[in-house]
Amino acid sequence: MAHISEIDKEGFSIINNVFTENEIENIISLIENKTANNPENSTFRKSEDLFAIRQFHKEIPETLPFIFNENLQHIITSTFGEGFFITKSIYFDKPEKSNWFVAYHQDLTISVDKKIEINDFHNWTVKQNQFAVQPSTEILENNFTIRIHIDKTTKDNGALKVINNSHSKGVLRIENLDFENEKETICEVEKGGIMIMKPLLFHASNKTTNNERRRVIHIEFSRQELPLGIEWSEKLEFSVSQVK
Template structure:
């Protein structure tokens, strides 16, 4: 279960069979029951090409008991340690005929509780009443993301494409990206992808009429300076 060397070298790792069919069905059922009457919620984004829920673990907290099963907790502990907590989560539902695609980028911002002047925190934005900021690189380098796949994800329904080892070079412009080491990250239903925020990643349009639902969860173990707090901070372990 230890994929630490691969995550450090490539910037990502894929592990299948983290969830049983029943666990995935429970998570999907909780999401569907919670969202059927809530489409006007400010954390929801709905279009023909994408349905997304920001602050997912706060909007549908009852999913956490199924998401953080014994397998996932062991994976996190063995690869990263026991002191990590949730800092952000988003649910993505890419419908069967989606033309949604995302160009290559790094995940450079974190969600915080307020806007304040802090050294080396820059590029402040506000999205749906949520402050976001780009922290110093060392914070981003120490964080990680887990993507939980509720459907089989392939190159034909928008699986992530990544540039291996691009996380090791810090923050840089996409214009300077070299595409030779591209990997398409196909993941089975019930599998996960672990990745570093600075890894360049993208996704294509759906071409095979197959739905793609993913829960994206970001983690950190760091204290922020000068009164800044992680606005979505949630401890998931006992």
């Protein structure tokens, strides 16, 4: 499959037609029901420019049978192998008139259950009793992210833009990236499609300019055990039997 070599070489790949219209509508319905009935939930973040649900797979587990359909299961196992589990998930809703933008960055932190002193784990933060830390580069290099697109995403409503192959450079300060000699790609994805990316890939997104909504479910995966004393705080193992 072409996307396997593309992920290795470029750090990302786009696969359309992973979800049916019916599966997407079921996911949307479950999200809308949850948010309507729990407006003050502490894992919800709401502003004029962005609505987000942290720990999405824990907050709305009813979506999992639709998310982990046969297509996505096959893509994960054929691309990365067996034994992966969810380590983090966030739902993003960028409204039609959003001025929200995100500058170029790498995804350098993971969510864990507590803070302890461990070699190669640093830059600790905590928000709403959720601990985040930058782990060893090896852990980041072996994880991957899948972004499920609930709406068609284009350059005009905040599609991600990435620096091709930047994931191969390790952890890097943005000022050390030679933009003049790098290739930038705008990652447009159809409704019901996905984008797979590596955490160390430099990525950013622009403001919305066409008054079209952009909703994405961002899910991070790993199959690595953490050092003794800490655990993935959002860990969820999944299989066909578990989610159906």
